[in-house]
Amino acid sequence: MTANLKLTANDRAELFGDFDPDEHAAEAERRWGDSPAWAEATRPTSSFTKEDWKCFMAEAGDISARMEEAMRSGAPADGDQAMDLAEEHRAHITRWCYTCTYEIHRGLGDMYVSDARFTTAIDRTAPGLAAYYQAAISANATRNNP
Numbered sequence: 001m002t003a004n005l006k007l008t009a010n011d012r013a014e015l016f017g018d019f020d021p022d023e024h025a026a027e028a029e030r031r032w033g034d035s036p037a038w039a040e041a042t043r044p045t046s047s048f049t050k051e052d053w054k055c056f057m058a059e060a061g062d063i064s065a066r067m068e069e070a071m072r073s074g075a076p077a078d079g080d081q082a083m084d085l086a087e088e089h090r091a092h093i094t095r096w097c098y099t100c101t102y103e104i105h106r107g108l109g110d111m112y113v114s115d116a117r118f119t120t121a122i123d124r125t126a127p128g129l130a131a132y133y134q135a136a137i138s139a140n141a142t143r144n145n146p
Contacts, residue, residue, distance in 0.1 A: 045097060056096050063089050067133060068126045077135035086133070086140035102145035109137030 048056070067085045075081045086105075093100035093108075100108075112118045112130040122130035 059092055059096075060089075063092060064122075064125070064129075067136065068129055071126060071129060071132040077132050078139035082132070082136035083140040083143055086136040087144070089133075089137070090140070102141040105137055106141045109134040109141075112137075 063085060067082065067089075070081050070085060071077075086109075090100050090102070090105045093105070112122055113134045119130040122133060
């Protein structure tokens with residue numbers, strides 16, 4: 001299984017740098033490949049164009065930059081500002097990829113701190129951002145789906 005990206009090698013390098021979507025897609029398929037959620041999750045991104053990926057990543061980057069700003073300003077992860085950003089993050093995933101329920105989103109947040117690859121990538125911009133994201137996602141899930 002690959003990420004089914006319809007991109008040239010140059011486009012992949014431009015969009016993802018040293019991140020290999022195929023490697024991660026193969027791992028995800030091994031873990032969740034038999035589930036209906038996996039089928040739903042892979043359908044939209046398999047038809048993304050380079051421009052779709054640029055828009056997706058720009059939106060994700062904007063949310064992440066604002067989450068970093070909230071963390072640096074001292075806003076609590078369980079405060080409205082961070083939880084609202086976590087909600088934007090969840091809605092972004094739902095809009096572009098798959099239905100991201102609060103339960104699924106909480107699992108993603110947990111993965112951000114339990115999988116060193118995610119933690120390293122997220123914390124590259126600001127140490128502690130992965131844990132801040134996880135706490136904001138968890139608080140938002142509790143706020144919206146107690």
